[in-house]
Amino acid sequence: AQSVTQLDSQVPVFEEAPVELRCNYSSSVSVYLFWYVQYPNQGLQLLLKYLSGSTLVKGINGFEAEFNKSQTSFHLRKPSVHISDTAEYFCAVSSTGFQKLVFGTGTRLLVSP
Amino acid sequence: DSGVTQTPKHLITATGQRVTLRCSPRSGDLSVYWYQQSLDQGLQFLIQYYNGEERAKGNILERFSAQQFPDLHSELNLSSLELGDSALYFCASSVQGGETQYFGPGTRLLVL
Numbered sequence: 001a002q003s004v005t006q007l008d009s010q011v012p013v014f015e016e017a018p019v020e021l022r023c024n025y026s027s028s029v030s031v032y033l034f035w036y037v038q039y040p041n042q043g044l045q046l047l048l049k050y051l052s053g054s055t056l057v058k059g060i061n062g063f064e065a066e067f068n069k070s071q072t073s074f075h076l077r078k079p080s081v082h083i084s085d086t087a088e089y090f091c092a093v094s095s096t097g098f099q100k101l102v103f104g105t106g107t108r109l110l111v112s113p
Numbered sequence: 114d115s116g117v118t119q120t121p122k123h124l125i126t127a128t129g130q131r132v133t134l135r136c137s138p139r140s141g142d143l144s145v146y147w148y149q150q151s152l153d154q155g156l157q158f159l160i161q162y163y164n165g166e167e168r169a170k171g172n173i174l175e176r177f178s179a180q181q182f183p184d185l186h187s188e189l190n191l192s193s194l195e196l197g198d199s200a201l202y203f204c205a206s207s208v209q210g211g212e213t214q215y216f217g218p219g220t221r222l223l224v225l
Binding site: 034044094102104 | 214
């Protein structure tokens with residue numbers, strides 16, 4: 001079975017500051033890793049994904065994430081956040097092949113001026 | 114816009130009732146997934162269909178059922194509704210063998 005742990009339920013940060021949202025996963029098989037963002041009263045939007053290859057993955061809106069197999073982590077980073085980045089961020093894992101996604105509990109990013 | 118559509122956006126009903134949620138996948142996607150998002154359970158996988166056939170089941174209650182039709186749209190049927198079924202229900206789709214799921218805007222169900 002797979003599981004995802006998002007270590008921070010809420011991360012407050014000031015505008016233009018850097019941010020890191022942490023994600024650790026557990027799996028006995030090879031995985032695909034994803035970050036999704038959910039803005040208030042909206043659906044889930046794919047930010048970025050790791051399938052294979054380079055461990056540093058770049059996504060939309062200036063976000064990037066690094067896959068670390070030895071530490072089973074897939075932390076999300078952005079060098080300078082905007083007010084508009086305020087949202088809930090979900091890390092998810094699936095086993096290779098078109099399988100269900102297992103989600104973490106989410107991290108609420110609160111960006112203030 | 115992911116290309117996945119869900120109707121209705123909001124649904125208010127009473128305990129004991131039955132509702133049907135509808136999902137149209139992105140053009141060309143054969144696989145449809147249903148997820149439930151609630152405050153206490155988070156985001157949980159319910160069921161997956163691929164080209165009309167049930168492919169995988171998650172934490173789906175026996176009161177819930179789903180199907181995928183020949184035109185690839187899918188319906189999630191929820192019956193004998195309880196207060197605890199109030200949640201946001203998402204549909205996602207992916208291409209054949211595709212690793213990435215694209216989510217619809219969700220249906221917010223409120224059971225009173």
